[in-house]
Amino acid sequence: MLAQVIAICIFLGMFLLIILDQFERHIITLVSGALVLILVFGVCMHSPAAIWEALNLRSFFTASFWYGAGEESTAGINWSTILFIAGMMIMVEGLGKAGFFRWLCLSLAKLVHYHVVPLLICFMCLSAVLSMFIDSITVVLFLATVTLELAQTMKFDPVPMILSEIFCANLGGAATMCGDPPNIIIGTSLGYTFFDFIENTGAIVAVCFAAVAVYFWLCFRKELLREERANGGPVVCPEPSSAITDRRAFGASAAVFLLAVVLLVTHAQTGLTVACIGVIVAALTLLVMALSHGRATVLEVIRGVDYKTLLFFIGLFVSVCGLEKTGVLEIIARFITNISGGHVATIVVIILWLSAVTSAFVDNIPFAATMIPVIRSIAAVEGMDVGVLAWALSLGTDLGGNATPIGASANVVGTSVSAKGGYPIGWGRYCKYCVPATILVMAVSTVCLFLRYL
Amino acid sequence: MKDQIIITMGREHGSGGHYIADMIARALGIKLYDKDSIESEIVSEGYSEELIRRMDEKPVNFFASRRIGRFSNSLEVNVAEKTFDMIRAKAASGESFLLIGRCGEQVLKDDPHRISLFIGGDPHAKLCRVMEKKGLSAEEAIEEIRTVDHQRKAYHNYYCEMKWGDARAYDLTVKSDVLGMEGTAEMLIRYIRAFQEKD
Numbered sequence: 001m002l003a004q005v006i007a008i009c010i011f012l013g014m015f016l017l018i019i020l021d022q023f024e025r026h027i028i029t030l031v032s033g034a035l036v037l038i039l040v041f042g043v044c045m046h047s048p049a050a051i052w053e054a055l056n057l058r059s060f061f062t063a064s065f066w067y068g069a070g071e072e073s074t075a076g077i078n079w080s081t082i083l084f085i086a087g088m089m090i091m092v093e094g095l096g097k098a099g100f101f102r103w104l105c106l107s108l109a110k111l112v113h114y115h116v117v118p119l120l121i122c123f124m125c126l127s128a129v130l131s132m133f134i135d136s137i138t139v140v141l142f143l144a145t146v147t148l149e150l151a152q153t154m155k156f157d158p159v160p161m162i163l164s165e166i167f168c169a170n171l172g173g174a175a176t177m178c179g180d181p182p183n184i185i186i187g188t189s190l191g192y193t194f195f196d197f198i199e200n201t202g203a204i205v206a207v208c209f210a211a212v213a214v215y216f217w218l219c220f221r222k223e224l225l226r227e228e229r230a231n232g233g234p235v236v237c238p239e240p241s242s243a244i245t246d247r248r249a250f251g252a253s254a255a256v257f258l259l260a261v262v263l264l265v266t267h268a269q270t271g272l273t274v275a276c277i278g279v280i281v282a283a284l285t286l287l288v289m290a291l292s293h294g295r296a297t298v299l300e301v302i303r304g305v306d307y308k309t310l311l312f313f314i315g316l317f318v319s320v321c322g323l324e325k326t327g328v329l330e331i332i333a334r335f336i337t338n339i340s341g342g343h344v345a346t347i348v349v350i351i352l353w354l355s356a357v358t359s360a361f362v363d364n365i366p367f368a369a370t371m372i373p374v375i376r377s378i379a380a381v382e383g384m385d386v387g388v389l390a391w392a393l394s395l396g397t398d399l400g401g402n403a404t405p406i407g408a409s410a411n412v413v414g415t416s417v418s419a420k421g422g423y424p425i426g427w428g429r430y431c432k433y434c435v436p437a438t439i440l441v442m443a444v445s446t447v448c449l450f451l452r453y454l
Numbered sequence: 455m456k457d458q459i460i461i462t463m464g465r466e467h468g469s470g471g472h473y474i475a476d477m478i479a480r481a482l483g484i485k486l487y488d489k490d491s492i493e494s495e496i497v498s499e500g501y502s503e504e505l506i507r508r509m510d511e512k513p514v515n516f517f518a519s520r521r522i523g524r525f526s527n528s529l530e531v532n533v534a535e536k537t538f539d540m541i542r543a544k545a546a547s548g549e550s551f552l553l554i555g556r557c558g559e560q561v562l563k564d565d566p567h568r569i570s571l572f573i574g575g576d577p578h579a580k581l582c583r584v585m586e587k588k589g590l591s592a593e594e595a596i597e598e599i600r601t602v603d604h605q606r607k608a609y610h611n612y613y614c615e616m617k618w619g620d621a622r623a624y625d626l627t628v629k630s631d632v633l634g635m636e637g638t639a640e641m642l643i644r645y646i647r648a649f650q651e652k653d
Contacts, residue, residue, distance in 0.1 A: 306523065
């Protein structure tokens with residue numbers, strides 16, 4: 001009982017401090033994790049085994065961590081997620097250095113002859129597609145920066161475009177296992193593959209994307225057309241080739257990216273786990289950088305890795321493990337089962353909408369990490385397939401974060417880039433367009449889940 | 455002798471900090487950057503005037519903002535960072551100036567030409583000054599001093615390593631009522647000139 005109370009207090013304290021944003025997130029979760037190890041597992045439970053399990057270091061030495069379909073992580077630090085994210089960070093750093101993202105954005109702008117409304121649709125598609133494979137922060141960072149640059153030359157208000165890019169980045173991230181951190185955690189924890197996500201969340205996201213593309217087109221087309229006409233039609237912008245800093249590095253980085261996509265899409269067939277793919281992608285990127293730019297650039301790429309996010313994950317997993325090992329998450333699972341009266345449809349709706357509303361205001365990563373053992377318990381108690389709960393959790397956490405400027409990391413980065421460029425986006429303007437869009441995609445997701453699974 | 459001088463000045467509401475700053479800037483022949491001039495400079499760079507007036511030197515709303523690395527959705531933070539960049543650019547250009555507020559002592563912490571001051575005052579003296587200057591009752595003046603100082607403190611403490619008004623954060627902290635406005639300004643001018651002449 002005391003262990004449960006302490007685990008809850010540590011977790012709530014961690015959540016509150018993350019919301020208050022007074023200390024860096026990784027410091028908060030690492031301190032919480034350390035407190036869980038010492039106070040909950042050490043002092044209250046006297047269980048070195050629980051500490052060992054929370055650290056989960058033995059997973060590195062199991063064959064299934066590197067190879068074998070349907071990897072399923074146990075409690076504790078989910079090292080698969082951490083290795084995969086680290087690998088993708090290195091790859092993205094290499095792609096950015098070679099000018100890949102800027103080249104892609106400028107090429108698309110040229111393809112639509114710098115007409116603003118087609119550019120809006122193109123950038124929404126690009127944002128969604130890239131976010132299926134790359135973290136949405138990077139996608140929004142590059143897209144919003146190029147959008148600001150084009151807006152300056154083409155004289156249009158970039159805010160509508162940046163808002164739609166942010167929204168579509170979060171939407172695209174929900175479609176795949178590697179698109180958004182909650183999905184990576186869900187996938188590696190429950191043993192799902194890239195294709196499981198594509199077939200389930202991906203299909204629903206495709207419907208949501210169609211609805212949202214029409215929604216944003218209806219919202220912004222008049223304003224953007226008016227601005228284009230006022231400026232006398234399309235103008236000439238920087239050539240895409242100007243984005244490429246080094247042709248050899250560009251080609252090689254793009255090839256590594258394509259290989260990463262192929263490895264991810266086929267990982268159920270090849271048996272390579274996401275941890276293994278992360279390591280392969282990182283090693284190849286570093287090799288490419290070493291051959292094209294030399295050792296100094298390799299160190300620069302490694303330094304560019306957001307190690308704070310990786311530490312944040314490590315601390316978070318240990319904190320969640322505290323709740324799991326003390327049985328708190330099972331109590332939550334029983335509570336959800338009780339209030340739903342054991343009715344599967346009600347449980348799905350609760351998971352979906354609770355995840356969405358929570359993710360609109362707090363970081364969706366701790367929430368998803370906490371909810372995974374909960375949905376596992378619910379599925380076990382109710383004797384139902386955990387899949388439908390996993391898809392509901394994934395859609396809720398990923399899509400709900402769209403509603404507010406603080407709901408997802410991509411929103412923070414997008415609004416910040418816009419503000420730094422002289423186009424601040426406050427809560428009012430953000431929510432005016434994104435709250436209805438979020439309600440729209442959540443309604444579509446609810447209907448799709450009901451039609452397909454219930 | 456230093457060819458560039460940058461004076462940063464924090465102040466309590468009602469201490470007469472702005473009046474003292476004005477006297478120092480005129481005596482040294484340097485530009486004074488206060489709320490109005492800073493806001494107009496940022497507005498001239500394309501920011502909306504209404505937004506800058508609303509967000510300048512305002513504390514961050516913790517529940518409505520989130521930070522990811524160097525990015526923040528908070529308009530207050532973005533306006534503050536824009537202001538800090540502008541201050542750094544001015545210092546780097548070699549310009550001499552006196553800056554009121556805006557965490558100047560922290561933003562230009564490593565600049566060898568910077569001298570940082572904080573002007574405080576006796577609570578009664580500050581109250582009398584605010585009542586007289588703004589024609590407020592004692593209750594209204596107390597409330598205004600409390601609100602303004604609370605905002606300045608929250609703004610400062612969010613961006614700075616040291617606390618607002620903590621003597622360890624500044625080169626010199628003074629109470630303006632001890633020597634009076636003119637006396638304080640004269641003393642500070644002598645102090646600044648001595649700093650200027652020091653290698």
